[in-house]
Amino acid sequence: MKSDLLHLSKGLVAALEKNDEAGCDEILDQIADLRETHLFNEVGRLTRQLHDTMVSFSLDSKIAAIAEHDIPDAKERLHYVIAMTEQAANQTLTVVENLLPVSEQLGSQAATLSGKWGRFLDREMPFAEFKAMSHEISQHFEYSKHSLDNIHSGLNDILMAQGFQDITGQIIRRVIDLVQDLETSMVKVISISSRKPAPSEPSAVHNDLPGPVVPGIDDKDGDVAGSQVDVDDLLSSLGF
Amino acid sequence: MDKNMKILIVDDFSTMRRIVKNLLKDLGFTNTIEADDGRSALPILEKGGIDFLVTDWNMPGMTGIDLLKAVRSNPHLVNLPVLMVTAEAKREQIIMAAQAGVNGYVIKPFTAATLKEKIEKIFERIDR
Numbered sequence: 001m002k003s004d005l006l007h008l009s010k011g012l013v014a015a016l017e018k019n020d021e022a023g024c025d026e027i028l029d030q031i032a033d034l035r036e037t038h039l040f041n042e043v044g045r046l047t048r049q050l051h052d053t054m055v056s057f058s059l060d061s062k063i064a065a066i067a068e069h070d071i072p073d074a075k076e077r078l079h080y081v082i083a084m085t086e087q088a089a090n091q092t093l094t095v096v097e098n099l100l101p102v103s104e105q106l107g108s109q110a111a112t113l114s115g116k117w118g119r120f121l122d123r124e125m126p127f128a129e130f131k132a133m134s135h136e137i138s139q140h141f142e143y144s145k146h147s148l149d150n151i152h153s154g155l156n157d158i159l160m161a162q163g164f165q166d167i168t169g170q171i172i173r174r175v176i177d178l179v180q181d182l183e184t185s186m187v188k189v190i191s192i193s194s195r196k197p198a199p200s201e202p203s204a205v206h207n208d209l210p211g212p213v214v215p216g217i218d219d220k221d222g223d224v225a226g227s228q229v230d231v232d233d234l235l236s237s238l239g240f
Numbered sequence: 241m242d243k244n245m246k247i248l249i250v251d252d253f254s255t256m257r258r259i260v261k262n263l264l265k266d267l268g269f270t271n272t273i274e275a276d277d278g279r280s281a282l283p284i285l286e287k288g289g290i291d292f293l294v295t296d297w298n299m300p301g302m303t304g305i306d307l308l309k310a311v312r313s314n315p316h317l318v319n320l321p322v323l324m325v326t327a328e329a330k331r332e333q334i335i336m337a338a339q340a341g342v343n344g345y346v347i348k349p350f351t352a353a354t355l356k357e358k359i360e361k362i363f364e365r366i367d368r
Binding site: 156159160162163164165166167169170209210211212213223224225226227228230231234235238240 | 251253255256258259262263266297298303327328329330331332333334335338345346347348349350351352354
């Protein structure tokens with residue numbers, strides 16, 4: 001462009017010096033053409049840019065929707081996962097902390113009694129001590145019965161606390177699906193701005209089931225049974 | 241209620257199957273087997289000998305509701321008691337399960353007492 005202009009300008013100066021009016025006009029027209037061509041190219045470039053920007057805007061709105069709604073939603077779901085796992089861990093720890101002293105006590109009682117029992121079998125025990133020992137054995141049986149009941153119910157509580165894994169697993173899977181959607185949109189935006197061909201469509205996992213109810217998110221519309229009592233009421237209204 | 245009845249537990253999460261299995265054991269039901277979705281449960285049911293089905297809803301392969309529908313459309317299984325234990329709590333889904341012929345519906349997370357109550361209720365009705 002610059003060299004073309006320089007070449008034409010030199011020609012124009014030469015024509016002017018020669019008083020060549022027709023030559024001058026022709027060169028001026030050529031200069032005007034040159035400028036016009038440049039302008040058209042520039043307008044073309046701007047139009048293309050505008051088009052691409054518009055396309056990426058529509059993608060951006062999808063990303064905006066994800067950023068505005070889905071990510072806060074996912075954050076709340078993940079908070080619920082944290083709350084559930086924390087609750088399960090605390091429940092389990094409480095039971096373990098309550099039962100450890102019980103098992104220790106059972107162990108030490110058994111050790112003391114077995115020592116005494118050994119002495120009795122070796123006939124080294126005076127009668128008065130034997131009487132005391134039989135009383136201790138009775139107490140130990142009583143304590144064992146009571147403690148084993150506690151251990152049994154504690155173990156059941158620990159068992160029930162593990163239910164979090166199923167619920168949180170399902171919630172996390174949903175968040176993973178969202179992250180996958182976001183990733184796909186980002187890849188599209190990047191492919192537009194760098195004008196690389198888009199990668200093949202990843203198969204998104206679509207699940208029509210609403211899944212576990214996350215309190216504060218899924219129960220807003222009132223179409224959800226918040227508790228087993230709600231389920232029972234609904235079923236009994238259906239004749240169950 | 242026969243404590244020796246054979247119970248099939250269907251859930252894709254092994255932890256949940258373990259929980260249900262242990263709870264049933266605690267209630268005196270020791271004769272249990274497991275399957276991880278409807279697709280693997282159906283052949284077990286078709287073979288016969290299962291007295292009670294406890295199933296989750298949301299499972300890959302074949303869901304619990306499809307399993308329930310398959311059970312009800314099979315003349316040999318049409319009267320098999322089915323308890324659904326699931327995280328699905330939308331009203332329309334509970335209604336869908338009821339219409340498909342479920343005998344009981346327990347939502348997760350649940351308690352040992354709830355499971356016991358629902359099982360007792362199911363067999364109370366059947367024994368009557």
